Every structure is written in C-alpha cells, then in structure tokens.
Amino acid sequence: MRRTLGVAVAVFALVAAACSSGGDSSSASAVDTTSHAPTTLKITGEWTGEECTKWQSIFPAFEQAYPWATVDAVCNVNDDKAIKQINAGNSPDVVMSFGVDNVGLFCDSGAWQDLNPFIQGGDGIDMSQFPEAALTYTTYNDEQCALPFMTDAFGLYYNTDLFDAAGLTEPPTTTDELVDYAKQLTTLNTDGSIEVAGFVPMSNYYCCAGTSVNMGYMFGANWLDDSGQAAFATDPGWAAMLQWQHDFIAEVYGNGDFQTGSDKLTAFVAGAGNEWNAQQDLGKGRVAMTIDGEWRNAFVPESLNYDTAPLPVAPGLENQYGGGTVGGTILALPKGSPHEAEAWLLLQWMATDTATLVQVANNINNVPTTNDSIASADLSLPPQFTTFMDVFQNPNSHWRPNTAIGLELATYIDAFIQKWQAGEAMDLQAGLQDAQDQTNDALAQAQI
C-alpha cells in the first residue's frame, strides 16, 4: 500500500513539474510577415453588446494587412476573467482591458509583460505619437506594461430640457453651484421618494457618478504623498470632499436631515435603469445631471436634449477647471501569450493605426489616443463630445497613481465612503485615518 502511495505522489509531482516549466524569455526580433504560417490570434476584451460588435469589425483591416493572420476577438472578458485565464495558463495572445487601476498590480506580478523589448525591437514603434497623459496610466516603475487604445475622459452630463424648465442656462462649474442646481432640479413623488434626482453623489450610482476618483479630482485630493504613502487623512481634500457629499445629501434630499436623504438615495439607486442602453437614468430623464464617461454620448436616446461640461471643482480650485479624470482601455501582452511576436504586431497595430482609432472613436464614441488620430479630420463626433477631447488634452487631467497593489489603493477609502454615505460612520477624520493606515499596510505588504 505504501508503494502505491509513493508512486502516485511521484507521478503527480512529475506531471506538475513538466507542466510548470514554460518559457518566459521574450524574443523581440521582427516577424517575417511575407511567408508566415497561418496563425490565429486571440484577443479578449471587456466590451459587450453593440460596442463589442463594433470593436470586432476593426479586425478585417488587420487581416488584410497581414494575410496569414486571423483574429479571434472575444468580448465580455473583464480583468477578473482575464487574469484567471492568465493564471490558469490559458492566456490569450493579447488582452484588452478597462483596468487602468490594474497596471501596477499586473506589471508587478508579471501577469502583463513589459513591452519595452518589443517597442525597441525589430517591429518597434515610436512612443512620442502618444499624448503624455496616455503614457502616465500605462507605465509602472519604468515598465511600459500596456499601450493605450482609445481612452475615457469623465465629465458632467446635464439634461437641457430640465435645465430650461428650471430656468438654468449654464452648467455648474463649482461644487457649490452643483448643490444649488441639484436642489432646483430635484422633484419628489407624493410618497416622498425621488422622482427626478438633480444629481446623485453616491459612489455606487452607475460606474462613475460619485466615485472616489472623480470626486477626488473635483476636490483636488491627492492619493499619495511625496513619499508614496497614502494621503487620505493628511490631504485635507478628502475630508472636504466627504463633508460636501454629506451636506449635499442632507440639503438636497433630506430637507436638512442626512439619514433621510441617504435612505431615499439608496432606494433610488436600487431602481436605476440598465446602464448600457437608453434606459439609463439620464436617458430616461430620471436624473438631471450626472458624471459619466465620454461613451455615454453613444447611449443616450435621440429624444434627449443634453449637453456636457467638465467636472465642477471645489471653491479655490478654479484653475483646475477644464481638466478631469482620464484613463481608458489599454492593451497588454499577457504572460504565456501563445504567439508573442505576432501578438505584438496586433497590439501595436491597434494602438497606432490612425484609421482604426478614428473608426472606433466614431463608432463607439471613445477618445482616440494618438496625436494623429486626435487631429484627424475624419472624426465625426457629436458636439457634446468636444468636452471630453479637451479634458483628455488638459494638462491637469490624470488618473489614480499606479501602485503594486492595483485597485486595492482605492479599496479602503471606497469602503469607508460607502459607510459614510449610508450614514454608518460618524467620525470623518478617524475613518480617513483608518483608510490611510490600512492602505499603507497593504502597500507595505506588497513590498515584501
């Protein structure tokens, strides 16, 4: 019996060992594109529904340029799923990701490869064709772990019909105005619940309305201090931002009482319409102003009269007005990519081909990410889109800093914000201090 056990263990160990030795060395020599065996390149992306179909339609152009190549573009694969595939030894050739926040994490763990050997290799590219902002969110510690492919910029959308009805003409530019406007635009049902919300400053309202990254920009709150430590308690911007949110909820929805307002908003958020079609609340007229990415332009119903503006900013930060949060879809070469050299061809083609970038920008209303494509005369975007092109090119615009803990940088502060906006945390400074300590613990843990 003992011998059987021994044999079984040995067999298993052998199998495991044989399979774990995969090559890591990347060859960055040029691909012979004239006489190449037919190859299918698999790329996964996060887009779904209509955006997916439109995205898939760009690849025939690549297949024409490289006749040996067939592109298998798989939709609805988010970073959670993509990282599972990589860790399961089942990597696609190229990963297209919405996870700007994951660049540091995946770079650090090696899940995404450093592209520098390819950029400098035989099929290399010139990095100066990307605007500076697009490079900030794709690098981590000198490693270029991703390339930008279309980007997102965030701004304020507002329903001009509702504005007209309330006698408002210009969008709010400061957070104080945002409160005033929201008060005027909000209407209640007879049972006291919200019929039309002026503005919903909750972090869980759709993707972006009251998130830490967007509100953080509005209040000029820094994520890290100069030494790379979390700054939630030390930078007063965070406290100002959350105090403003608290007062907003009490004043606009609670008749002065915070808890009433918070409960009403939570119920309102629970009844939100589908984010990815015209049933979204802005399109339905259920909310008058909201913060969203440039893509919202493609989802609003034709009947909606609306306009866009940069994010309002806190008093004293007027010089920051016009910028915003930017950071969008990126392309990465995963560890274990089956055809690295060919995958790089696809990746760099997507990142730099002007016609493709313009086509995608026009089709799904994202901001193109090379200097040539931004300047292209072929762009045909709705007038409301200009705001986002401007935000992208504004020198003040940025995303969260990249760290080795990835999205965890926001985990603790977001957890506190959730509690705070629901009325479950009363001590603001203590909560921010906790979030700061917890984030620093996580940063320290990642350095081991």
Added chain:
Amino acid sequence: MLLFLSPWIVGFVLLTLAPMLASLYWSFTKYQLPGDPKWIGTLNYRFMFTKDPFFWVSVRNTIWIIVVGLPLRVVFGVITALLLTRKRRGVNLYRTAYFLPTMAPIVAATLAFVFLLNPEHGPINALLRSVGIDDPPLWFFSPQWSKPALVLLGLWGVGDAMIIFLAGFLDVPQHLYEAADIEGAGRWPKFLHVSLPMVSPVIFFEVVTGIIFGFQYFAQAYIVAFNTGREANVGDPQNSLLFYSVYLYRQGFQNFKMGYASAMAWVLLLVSMACTVLVLRGSKRWVHYQGGGFLK
C-alpha cells in the same frame, strides 16, 4: 482489497492529502500568481490577525450568519415539521408546499429573492408599503438588512432540515406518548419531554452540519453581490456580505494571493474543527441517543 480501495486511495492522496500539505506550506509564503511562492514565515498569519480589516469583517459576518441564522432555521424547521406530523386531510399537499422552495436551485432561489426584495420594484416592499410601512427595509442594498435578507432566504429553503426533523418526529415510538398520556401530561410537556429528546440527535446533526456549512457560506452572498452591486465587489453591499469564504475567494481567486488564501483556509480548518469538537462535547448534555451513537 487494494484494487477495490484504489479509487479512494488515489483520490485521498491527490485530492485531499497532497493539497492539504501544499496549502499548509503555501500559507507560510507570499505566492502572488502568476509568480512563484516565496517563504515569508508567519507573516500572512500576523497580517491577517493584526492588520487586515476585512479579515475581521468577514469573521464577524460569518459569526452573525451562524449565530442568528442557524438557530432560527432549526426552530422554524422544528415548527414546520411539527405542523406536518399530524395526520390530517391534505397533509401531502402541505408537505409539497413547504418543501417547494427547497427544490429550487440556489442560483434561481437567490435571484428570486434579489427580485422579491428589490427596494423599489419588489413585491415584498410593495406589500409592506401597502400595510402602512412607509420606509420598508432596503434589503440587499443596505448593510443592516442584507444579512437578515439572506436569513429569510435560508428560512424559505428550510425544507431540507424540516424533512429530517419530520422523519425524526414520525419515528418516535407511539408507546412513549401513550405512557405520557397515562401520566396525564399535556401537549407541551409531551413535546418537551418526549418528542424533543427523541429528535435531539437529528437536531444535533443539523447544528453540526449547519456550523460547518456556515463557515463555507458562499454562493448566495456571491450571487447577491453580483446581481445588485458591481461585479468586482464580492461582499457588497458595503462588505456586509463579505463572509469568510467570500473573502477567501476574493483573496485567492480574484487577487490571486495564493499564500494568503491558504493561510485563511488553514485558520478556517482549525476553527471549524475546534467548533465541531466543542459542540460534540457540549452535546452529551442534551443529545439523547437511543441505544448508542452514530458510530458505535
């Protein structure tokens, strides 16, 4: 003999013993996939107990769902089983009705509750409003009410416990009741001194498995968070559904911190073993075995 046992031997070694040893070793390493394990001593355990806020959140949530959910389930299971013990017209129909929700697959049942308890559109809150409760609970959208909502879901599917209790009650020998009748005992004393002791082993079985499963509570919480909040945040709303296994899943299979997840798994193993032993010890006082135990 070996040939007959071989499936189990291979399975035990490859699927139980070797993974247990591996996870014990990994629990002392930093193992961030797709990297390799790196020995860091007891750091995972120290970080877990002293630094990680979500670890304690998940422990509290898990204790809550066991301490509140399990007794309610047992009591409700006993009550419904008692209701079904009497022979009366239509009892089969009642049994089917009581058992119906238990037949529903977990995903379907949980999604049904996500809808039923939707704060705005769900029929439960509509009912509550119609009887004059203007501010009905926000259920899965509120950290105070999300766990009670899951307890309700558990009570709805009480059928599996109920059916075991029912079999237990039906198994109580009739002569015991007759003896009690002769002594002039009423219904309550009969229940307390005859039925309950006779069914206590079954209740005990339910309590032990309930604790073990409580530590492994996962699917319902995952499905609720996935269908009410945003996908990345298993444990939503506000980590109120971040149970131990959910947090372990987040660390192991979303963050891929295999070392940390292994450490959490071993803490879970030790705690759930300790709990089982404690309950086993305590059970001697209240569990009544008719002629010997389960494993004579």
Added chain:
Amino acid sequence: MSAPPRTIVSTELLPARTAAEIVPRAMPPALVRRRRLHTAWSHTLMIAVAMLFVLPMVFVVLTSLMTDAQALSNDFWPKPFQFSNYSTVFHTIPVGLYTWNTVQIAVLGTIGVVVSSVPVAYALSRMRWKGRQVVFVLVLSTLMLPYQVTVVPLYVWFSKIHWIPSFKPLIVPSFLGDAFSIFLLRQFFLSVPEELTDAARVDGASHWQIMTRIMVPLSKSAIAAIALFNFLYNWNDFFAPLLFAGDDPHLWTLALGLNEFRGQYHVEFNLMMAASILFMIPVVVLFFLAQRVLIEGVTLTGSKE
C-alpha cells in the same frame, strides 16, 4: 474537493405512521364542535405557513409573465400575460448550450461517483482487513473537511496541467470516490444479510463476482439514491463550475449562465425570473419523479450502525 451534497428529499409518500392517533369513536357534540374548531384553526395555521413558502414563488411566476415596464411597477397581476418572455430567454442566452454543458457534467460526474464508490464501500463493509475502521474514519473526516483547504492547490495544479477552463476538474475527481456516497453505500451494504455473501464465498466466488453479481443488484435502490444525490448536486452546483469553467462562456452551466444573465439585462426582472423558472422546472420534475428513491436515501442517512 466539493462540499458533500446536502441531504435532500421530497416530502410526499412518507409512510403514514400516525394512523394510530385517530381512533374513530362516538363523541359528545360539544367535543365534536371543539374538535372541528380546532381542525379549522390548525388548517388556517398550516395554510398561513404554506403561503409563506408558496407566495414568493407565485410572485416570481407572475413577474416572469409581465412586460418590462410592468415588472418595474408595483402591479401583482400581469396585464397582458406576456408568454413570449420565455422564448425571449431562449433568444438572449444559449439555453441549449448551457443545458448540454450541465448535463455532461452531471451525468459523467454521477457515473464517476457510482463506479468508484461502489468498490470502496464494498471493501469497507464486506472485506475483512486490518485498518478498515481507520480508513472508514478517514473517509468520514474528509466529509467534514472544508473544501477551502484543498481548493487553492487544486486550482494551481489543475491550471498547470491546462485543465482550466474545462470540465475535467469537475468530472475527473468524481471517478476517485465521493466520501458521502461511500458512506451511504457502506451503510446499505452492511444491512445486506451476511449469509447471502457467505454462501457465494463458500461456492468459490471472488469478491469482484460477489460485488457485481450479488451486492450491486441487491443495492439498486441505494445506488439510485446516491446517483440522484450526485446528479442534483452537480446540476445545482455553483462554486466549482464558477472556479473551473467560469472563464469561458462556452463552458457555462445553467447555474453560471443564469447568474450572468444580468450581465446584459440589468433590471429586466421579468426575463430574469422567466430564466429562473426555466432552470427550476427540470429539477422540480425530477424531484417528483424520483421521490421514492430520494426517501430511500434519507432513510440511509439517518440509519445508525
């Protein structure tokens, strides 16, 4: 690796052991009235409790027949009845593919458990060898083992041999015995009279022959019970498919597909409820068809040695 199936049984047809309670006898009218009142009251109570169980299901069914707009209103009654929701579900998600995936896993997994657990249970009940009790205790203790302790390494190893995503991690382990099934079968085998097998032994039959020709035919009901338990467990399981097959939508089971339904259809509760009902129906039908077998199983669970 996976948690043992919870004991699941149907309710009907449990032997009526309470008949002795009712002794027909002439009773004084006052007592008759009191009895009647009592009966009425207890029926009311039972109906009230039944409503708690059934009403949610009724809401779900009604909502599954509403229009989008109505599902978001506070109406209880569909107006009009939109039966097309059910066909819409078939158009929006590949129900056929998910069903086929689920069937493959459930059927192959069940076959695996049966063919591997029967010999083990036989060795634990009909063969005499040193350490039998130790092995039996080990089998039982793996039942208590939290799956979390083994799942992390299994995930890593399965991925190293490129089994993720695929059905292999869901099916292959079931061919290596399942503790719960081994336990149930052993209990049943022990209840088979020794004389039957001893006689065959005297006639020179090998253990293999005794197992396949005597024990298995005699234990059809117990084997059917463990097969059903495992089938239902695999059919409904969420965690293991999520972990091992969740990355590839082509490999999704019904449980995963249903959970991801919202991925594209945010608060379209009518469709979501219709999909849920579709998922429930086969399970409920199976329950009703297989009641006797399941009851056999629960009796085994409760049996003491």
